[in-house]
Amino acid sequence: MTLRRKLLLVALCTLALPVAGWQYARQMESLLREGQAQALLASARAVARSLAVTGAVQAQGDAGWYVQTAVNPITVDGYADDWAPLTPWRQPLHPHRSSDGTLLLARDGDGLYLYAQVSDTQRTRADAGDANALAADHLILALANNAGQQRYLLASAAPGAVTAPPLDPPVPGLPDQLAAQWEEDGSGFRVELRLPATLPLRGLGVGAYVAAAGGDRTAAPLRPLLGYSAALSAELARLAPDRVQARVLAPGGWLLARSGDLNTRPGVDAQPGWFAALVYRSLLAARLEDAALWSQEVPRLVTGEVATAASGQPASVWRAGEQRGSVVLSAAVPIVRDGRIDGVLLLEQASRAVPLLANRALLGLLLTSVGVLLVAGAILLAFATRLGVRLARLRNAAERAQLNDGRLDGQTRRITFPMSDARDEIGDLARSFEKLFDVVGGYTDYLRTLASKLSHELNTPLAIVKSSLDNLEHAQLPAEAQPYLARARDGAARLGTLVRAMGEASRMERAIAAAEAEDVDLRDVVRGCAEAYRALAGTRRLECVLPASPLPMHCAPELIAQALDKLFDNALSFTPAEGWLRLSLRPLDEGAEIELANQGAPLPAAMQGRLFDSLVSLRDKAVPGDAPHLGLGLYVVRLVAERHGGSASARNLDDGSGVAFSLRLRHMPRQRLA
Structure with missing residues (x-):
C-alpha cells in the first residue's frame, strides 16, 4: 500500500468526529x-391538583356507563344504522365479558338513547306480561334517582314495539313503564329505547338474561352515567396552559372534558421537507411512537400513558405528529382526592421546535465535520503527495547513481545528492545516502583500478624472476634440476599472461565506456558477422535467422561485433566437430535480442550466475605449456550489453541438446549537441 493511501486511511479516522457529533x-x-x-x-x-382541590371532577366509582353525544338524529326502530358512528365504542354489559352483549348510550336535545345488543343463538321467547317472562330471554333496565331505584322488564315473543312494566314499587320522578323497540335475528336480540331528556338519573343498570346460559334473572347493577361536561371543560380551559390540548378522562379512559387543540400547522419556520423529517425520525428521534391519528376526536382514549396514570403513576410519551416534521408530547397524571383516583388529566403539546433545533444542530455539525474531513484529507493528501515526490526523487537519484554492473556513475557522484540540504528526516536520509555513495564509490573505484595497479606493480618483480630464470638456464645445473627450471619458466609465463590480461581488462572497460553510438541496421551487423563465422565453423553447421524487415538501432556496431566474436569463440570451443550453431536476431519492444545457440553439454547449475563475471571460465584447465584461458570473453559480452542498457544471459535449451547465450540490447542515448 502506498504512502498516500495509508495517510488517506488515517484521514478516514476523522469520520469518528461526525459519528461522535x-x-x-x-x-x-x-x-x-x-x-x-x-x-x-x-x-x-x-x-390536576387544582381540579382535585375544587372538586371539579366527581368520583366515578370503579365503573360507569359513558353517554356519547349523538352525531346523527336517532330513530328508535331497533336497528343500528343510526348508531354507526358510535359503534367503535360499544360498552360490554358485563365488565369482563364482552361476548354476552354490548350497550350504546347517546344523548341529544331530545333525550337519552339506549341500544343494547345481546348474543343469543337459542331463543326462549315470552312477552313481558306472561307469567314465565322472567324465565325467557329478557333484558332488565334499572333507573335510579335521588328518590330510589326502579327496575323494568323488557321481553318480547316477537319483533316489534314492546312496553316494559316495572318490577319494583313506583319511585317518584321515574316513569311507570317504558316504551322500546325489540328486534332479533339468528345471532340474538336487540333493544332500543329513548328516555326523556328531563329525566334526572343518578345511575343506570342494564342486565341481560339468556335462558340457555342461565344466571341471575333480575340482576342489573347500577353504574353512574359518565359524559362530556361543558362546565368541567370551562374550568379546564381556565387552568390549562396556553397552546396545550387538555383532556380529563375517567379512570377507564372515557372523555369527561376537553380544552384547547393541537396546533400542528406550519408556523413561522414553515413545514420542514420530507428529507429533514426523515433525518430527524431516523437519526435523532429514535424513541418516537407512531402517531395516533384517531385519538383526537374520540370519546375514549386507551393509551399507555393513560393506563399508567390511571394506576397512580404519571407518565409522558413522545409521538410523531400528524403533520410532517412535528412531534407531540403527551403527559398524563392522576387526579387524586382523598387517596382516591377520580380521573386522569392528559396534556398534549405539539412541537416543531425540537425537531427543527435538532435538525439544525445535526446539519451544522455534519457540515462542519465534512468540511473538517475534507480539509484534513486535502492536507494529508498534499503532505503525502509531497512526501511521495521527495522520496521518488531520492529513489531516482539513487538509481541513477549506480550502473547495471554495480558501479557508481562518476557524474552523479560529483554533484550534491538531492534534498541533502533539507532540515527534516528526508534530508538526513539524503545526507546518509550521499555519504554512503561517496564511500561505496571510492571503494568501487579502488576495485576497478586494482587490476591495472597490480599489473603495473607485478611487472618489475616478474621481469626479475624471468631474468633470473634466463641466467639459471645458462648456468651448469644438474640434470635432476632441469624439470624444476622448466616448471618455473612455465609458471612465470602464465603469471605474465595473467598480468597482461588484467591490464587488458582495464583498458577494455575504458574502451567500451568511451564507444560512440550511430544509427545502423542491426540486421546487417549480425549478417556480416555470420558470414565471417562460416569459414571458422569448419565442419560444424551454422544457421543464421534474421527478421524479414530492417531493424534500425542507435548503437555501437563495433562493440556488438566484438561481443558476437566472444560468444562465437566460446560456442565454437564447446560444439562437437559435426555439431550445429544457430545465430538469431529478433526485435523487441524497446530494442532487440541476439541469441547464439550451439550443440553441446549443458551448463552446470552452480555456474549459471557467474558465467559473465571476470576471470571465470568453464574450459578445462590448460595443459602445461598451453596458453591459459582467463575467462574475459563473456565478461566483455556483459559489458557490451550493459553499455547498451541491456543484459546478457545464458540458459540450457529445453530439449537438452545444448545451450543458448542471449544478448538483449536497447537504443543507446543520443548525445546532445552543445
Missing part, C-alpha cells in the same frame, strides 16, 4: 425532550 446531537435532543416532558408533567400536576 451525531451521538452528541442525539443526547442533546433527548435532554431537550426530557426537559420539555418534565415541564409539561409539572404543569399537569399543578392543573
Whole structure:
C-alpha cells in the first residue's frame, strides 16, 4: 500500500468526529425532550391538583356507563344504522365479558338513547306480561334517582314495539313503564329505547338474561352515567396552559372534558421537507411512537400513558405528529382526592421546535465535520503527495547513481545528492545516502583500478624472476634440476599472461565506456558477422535467422561485433566437430535480442550466475605449456550489453541438446549537441 493511501486511511479516522457529533446531537435532543416532558408533567400536576382541590371532577366509582353525544338524529326502530358512528365504542354489559352483549348510550336535545345488543343463538321467547317472562330471554333496565331505584322488564315473543312494566314499587320522578323497540335475528336480540331528556338519573343498570346460559334473572347493577361536561371543560380551559390540548378522562379512559387543540400547522419556520423529517425520525428521534391519528376526536382514549396514570403513576410519551416534521408530547397524571383516583388529566403539546433545533444542530455539525474531513484529507493528501515526490526523487537519484554492473556513475557522484540540504528526516536520509555513495564509490573505484595497479606493480618483480630464470638456464645445473627450471619458466609465463590480461581488462572497460553510438541496421551487423563465422565453423553447421524487415538501432556496431566474436569463440570451443550453431536476431519492444545457440553439454547449475563475471571460465584447465584461458570473453559480452542498457544471459535449451547465450540490447542515448 502506498504512502498516500495509508495517510488517506488515517484521514478516514476523522469520520469518528461526525459519528461522535451525531451521538452528541442525539443526547442533546433527548435532554431537550426530557426537559420539555418534565415541564409539561409539572404543569399537569399543578392543573390536576387544582381540579382535585375544587372538586371539579366527581368520583366515578370503579365503573360507569359513558353517554356519547349523538352525531346523527336517532330513530328508535331497533336497528343500528343510526348508531354507526358510535359503534367503535360499544360498552360490554358485563365488565369482563364482552361476548354476552354490548350497550350504546347517546344523548341529544331530545333525550337519552339506549341500544343494547345481546348474543343469543337459542331463543326462549315470552312477552313481558306472561307469567314465565322472567324465565325467557329478557333484558332488565334499572333507573335510579335521588328518590330510589326502579327496575323494568323488557321481553318480547316477537319483533316489534314492546312496553316494559316495572318490577319494583313506583319511585317518584321515574316513569311507570317504558316504551322500546325489540328486534332479533339468528345471532340474538336487540333493544332500543329513548328516555326523556328531563329525566334526572343518578345511575343506570342494564342486565341481560339468556335462558340457555342461565344466571341471575333480575340482576342489573347500577353504574353512574359518565359524559362530556361543558362546565368541567370551562374550568379546564381556565387552568390549562396556553397552546396545550387538555383532556380529563375517567379512570377507564372515557372523555369527561376537553380544552384547547393541537396546533400542528406550519408556523413561522414553515413545514420542514420530507428529507429533514426523515433525518430527524431516523437519526435523532429514535424513541418516537407512531402517531395516533384517531385519538383526537374520540370519546375514549386507551393509551399507555393513560393506563399508567390511571394506576397512580404519571407518565409522558413522545409521538410523531400528524403533520410532517412535528412531534407531540403527551403527559398524563392522576387526579387524586382523598387517596382516591377520580380521573386522569392528559396534556398534549405539539412541537416543531425540537425537531427543527435538532435538525439544525445535526446539519451544522455534519457540515462542519465534512468540511473538517475534507480539509484534513486535502492536507494529508498534499503532505503525502509531497512526501511521495521527495522520496521518488531520492529513489531516482539513487538509481541513477549506480550502473547495471554495480558501479557508481562518476557524474552523479560529483554533484550534491538531492534534498541533502533539507532540515527534516528526508534530508538526513539524503545526507546518509550521499555519504554512503561517496564511500561505496571510492571503494568501487579502488576495485576497478586494482587490476591495472597490480599489473603495473607485478611487472618489475616478474621481469626479475624471468631474468633470473634466463641466467639459471645458462648456468651448469644438474640434470635432476632441469624439470624444476622448466616448471618455473612455465609458471612465470602464465603469471605474465595473467598480468597482461588484467591490464587488458582495464583498458577494455575504458574502451567500451568511451564507444560512440550511430544509427545502423542491426540486421546487417549480425549478417556480416555470420558470414565471417562460416569459414571458422569448419565442419560444424551454422544457421543464421534474421527478421524479414530492417531493424534500425542507435548503437555501437563495433562493440556488438566484438561481443558476437566472444560468444562465437566460446560456442565454437564447446560444439562437437559435426555439431550445429544457430545465430538469431529478433526485435523487441524497446530494442532487440541476439541469441547464439550451439550443440553441446549443458551448463552446470552452480555456474549459471557467474558465467559473465571476470576471470571465470568453464574450459578445462590448460595443459602445461598451453596458453591459459582467463575467462574475459563473456565478461566483455556483459559489458557490451550493459553499455547498451541491456543484459546478457545464458540458459540450457529445453530439449537438452545444448545451450543458448542471449544478448538483449536497447537504443543507446543520443548525445546532445552543445
